Amino acid sequence: MTSRVLLTAAALAAPIGIAHPATAAPAAQFGGPVVVSDALSIDPIVDARLRWEHVDQPTSDADAVTVRLRAGAELKHASGLSLLAEGEGTLAIDADYNAFPFAIAGGQRRPQFSTVADPQTVELNRLQLQYKAKALTVTLGRQRINLDDQRWVGSVLWRQNEQTARSTAVMPAERAISPRIPGRESTTKAISCSWAQAQKPDR
Secondary structure, X not given: OHHHHHHHHHHHHHHHHHHOXXXXXXXXXXXXXXXXXXXXXXEEEXXXXXXXXXXXXXXXXXXXXXXXXXXXXXXXXXXXXXXXXXXXXXXXEEEEXXXXXXXXXOOOOOOOOOEOOOOOEEEEEEEEEEEEOOOEEEEEEEEOOOOOOOOOOOOXXXXXXXXXXXXXXXXXXXXXXXXXXXXXXXXXXXXXXXXXXXXXXXX
């Protein structure tokens, strides 16, 4: 009798198992990091931008149609250590503009046009070694340094040719504080402190 009950229960449970197979692991997203091992991944970098800039100025109008491509990869380890390498190239499709406001050898200075500071270049944009922990982030090498709204220090992202710097940067993590003021609601604020020593900006 017991064997018959077990066989009946198994027969009833079989369709349920067929109808609900084991959930498969989620597929990797396009453009996301490629997992090499449990502790190591590679994050590809591909960024392209087509840009047209027109300068309406008497006697020296300018039209700059440029395309910029950045490509590279970032190797990340679970310990917080990462290595990033990225190249950048800018090509002028319509070169009716002056790429340099100062005298320079070569054909990219065209004083008959207004200045649009997007010269044709092929260069190493970033090459950095970084360690990220809960308390701080340390970055060595050629990197972006963007402070606040980039009014004084920044990588000038609105230009095709990004400005990076060979530097050492230490960025402590932001710490939230809640001041207690009698009779008022507490407002959470963030304090951020950073230090960087730049050897030379590269454009």
